[in-house]
Amino acid sequence: MTLTTQILSQMPGTPLDELRRVDALWQSLREGTQPVPTVVQERRDAIDLAWDVVICGGTLGILLGAALAQRGWRVALLERGVLRGRDQEWNISRQELQVFVELALLSEAELAQTIATSFNPSRIAFRGSPPVQVRDVLNIGVDPVVLLETLKQKFLTHGGQLFENTPVDGAIVHANGVTVTAGQHTLKTRLMLDAMGHFSPIVQQARQGKKPDAVCLVVGTCAEGFSHNTSGDLIATITPIQKQCQYFWEAFPARDGRTTYLFTYLDAHPDRPSLETLFDDYFRLLPDYQQVSLEQLQFKRALFGFFPCYRQSPLKPRWDYILPIGDSSGSQSPLSFGGFGAMIRHLSRLTSGIHAALESDTLKRDALSRLHPYQPNLSVTWLFQRSMSVGINQTINPNQINELLAIVFQAMETLGDPVIKPFLQDVVQFSALFQTLAQTTLTQPTIALKIVPQVGLPTLIDWLFHYIALAAYAALYPLARSLEPWMKTLPPVPRYYCDRWREALKYGSGRDYGKDEG
Ligand SMILES: Cc1cc2nc3c(=O)[nH]c(=O)nc-3n(C[C@H](O)[C@H](O)[C@H](O)COP(=O)(O)OP(=O)(O)OC[C@H]3O[C@@H](n4cnc5c(N)ncnc54)[C@H](O)[C@@H]3O)c2cc1C
Known part of the structure; x- marks a missing residue:
């Protein structure tokens, strides 16, 4: 039995099954066997429009949903599951969060409630070299559950309509808008925002099965039992290149323990390691990295994912009236897996840009592509x-x-x-x-x-x-x-x-x- 199987099978929930599900996706991406879905179709007729904006996907979608509903637009949000943030904090810098107050989405008091952790300093340390220390960078842990719940309430207060447990299964682009279908629901809208993440079927169709130019793999845990948990590591290494990978580490104090990540940058070659293999290395190296034995730790949850990056990013809209946002838009740098941070950085710009596009009725593909310009x-x-x-x-x-x-x-x-x-x-x-x-x-x-x-x-x-x-x-x-x-x-x-x-x-x-x- 590997360390990964042993430790993950003792954690709450079914993290091992979930890891294997994500690994299967990573394998199909490496092998180029992912099917290209056809979810978007085009027709030339015009439709009667009932909505200004339909947002598909609620995690980061609710940020724009709340901002647009607040500006008086008729907004519907369709979420495959239940609109709820994940348990693990998002790390970000304090001044970046101020955008919520500037956009009047949160009061200062509400913003303070979303902050679960705050720590200083953070270290940058590479094997064999003296460390560098910085303060006030990515040193805030935002509680996604509190943030999303607060924004959901704002969204509903401003007349937004939320459809939970409603997976989007198709979209028809017409001469003047989009018909979005989700089971028995049919919503006709002037603009559709695709916030369904990296693996959005719309993005897969737009990219036509193209392999990513780079991938970041990340595995980690949140655990209690570390003797030191007041400062963080933004990036650290403890090993030379191995298995054709340079392993990087990150560590942050979390509300219920310490989060540690192992991540690496690579391409999507079929011989690249699985997330499970990377997890084995994570558990093997963690004691050396944090000067702790695995027996001392009480693991709360496993954290993992892979982030495909394309040189053609941000993703330009492929159809009129459909705009990708959040991870689906590929707006973050290939070095970062901070998609929440990337969204926050662009929230004000996207809110005013989408508002202006709706006001001036400039919702065709070319106009929308200006919202994801070359950077x-x-x-x-x-x-x-x-x-x-x-x-x-x-x-x-x-x-x-x-x-x-x-x-x-x-x-x-x-x-x-x-x-x-x-x-x-x-x-x-x-x-x-x-x-x-x-x-x-x-x-x-x-x-x-x-x-x-x-x-x-x-x-x-x-x-x-x-x-x-x-x-x-x-x-x-x-x-x-x-x-x-x-x-x-x-x-x-x-x-x-x-x-x-x-x-x-x-x-x-x-x-x-x-x-x-x-
Ligand atoms: C281990 C790990 C650590 C991270 N740490 C950080 C961090 O510290 N800081 C940071 O800034 N970012 C971090 N991120 C990244 C951050 O979590 C993502 O950037 C963010 O979740 C992206 O949100 P999204 O809404 O664009 O996509 P997703 O999170 O993928 O959400 C997509 C949403 O769309 C819904 N959906 C999918 N398909 C459908 C459908 N057919 N119909 C309707 N709804 C659908 C899903 O249910 C989900 O709610 C981390 C990610 C991971 C994996």
């Missing part, structure tokens, strides 16, 4: 993803990734909080990246020579293109901002496009981070 600061992170992973047949120095990351993070520490903090929150800015590259090259002039064979020249050239685009976006954003008073005088449709252009420059250059008000 060079997301695209540059592909190089980092590649430099933190190893090809299935590649031979590199087993300590190369550890050494590279130690050098880069020490350079960022030298440059200070304005450089390191946005990066750790998934926001890449041109000046911070430029300074980091300069500082790293100063301390290690040969670093590029080591990376090129690992990531390959095409990846590097592709990265250069996005790096230049990042510089251009950063340079153009002040111009777009200065034009804002003029944009406000435009009629609704051109204004919709101009505002989306300005936001693309702002978010694509990381200027949404911090106090920028533009």
Whole structure:
């Protein structure tokens, strides 16, 4: 019996069965045997519309559902199961949560109630190198149960209609809207938001069975019994490359114990390990990582998942009147599995953008695609993803990734909080990246020579293109901002496009981070 079988079968619920179910999905993705569903069809007729927005999927869908219902739109939300947050906290930074108050979705008191944990500092530590400490980054644990319940009540108060235990099974795109079908329910809407996650059947149809360009595998637990549980690790390594993977660790104090994750970046090659294999390694290495024996721990729950990432992200809408949001939209960087954080970062922009699209009736595919614009600061992170992973047949120095990351993070520490903090929150800015590259090259002039064979020249050239685009976006954003008073005088449709252009420059250059008000 493996450690995984032994420990997971003693936990409440049926985590082992669930792990094997997710593993079967991961295997079919690696082997390219996933069927491509046909859930969306097209017809040219017009329909009588009863809804402004129908949201499919309630986890992150309720965030936009509450915001749009509050603005007076007729919103329905269809959820396959019961709309309830998961037991495990979402980690995020405090200032990011303020958007709920700014959008008047939560009062300060309600926001405080959603915060289950708060800790400091957090460590970044790579095998064989001195650690770096940061404060106030991803150090807040949000309770998804409380957050989703509070937002659900707001949604209902503002006239939103919730359909639970109602799996969406089809959508017909017409000349003026969409008919959404879910069992015996048929809802005719001006706009459909697909919030059904990474494995949304609509996304699978839109991507036509394409294999992801990269995957992040994550396994972990929440457990009691650790002797030290007041600070966290944002990223740590304790081993060299093994099984063609660099293993990374994360640890956070949780409300009912300590959460520890093992994660790794790879491609979807058929020979890549299963989540169950990764879990075996997690249990084997956890004692060394946290200086604890497994017998000391009382495991509360198992946590696991895999996150497919596509270079073509965010996903552009494939049909009129259908917009992916949340994980289905692929809005987070390939380095992050913080899809909640990515949604929070874009919540204000998406709320005002969807509101403007509904007001100006610009709901066709091209107009909606402006809500998921090209973002060079997301695209540059592909190089980092590649430099933190190893090809299935590649031979590199087993300590190369550890050494590279130690050098880069020490350079960022030298440059200070304005450089390191946005990066750790998934926001890449041109000046911070430029300074980091300069500082790293100063301390290690040969670093590029080591990376090129690992990531390959095409990846590097592709990265250069996005790096230049990042510089251009950063340079153009002040111009777009200065034009804002003029944009406000435009009629609704051109204004919709101009505002989306300005936001693309702002978010694509990381200027949404911090106090920028533009
Ligand atoms: C182990 C782990 C740890 C994580 N930690 C963090 C973290 O610390 N911070 C962070 O920011 N993020 C974290 N995340 C990511 C975060 O949980 C996801 O980004 C978030 O749950 C995505 O929400 P979503 O609504 O887009 O998709 P999902 O969570 O996949 O939810 C999809 C929703 O759609 C519903 N649905 C699916 N199909 C249908 C259908 N046919 N009809 C109707 N409804 C349907 C589902 O029931 C579900 O409610 C973590 C994820 C994992 C796995």
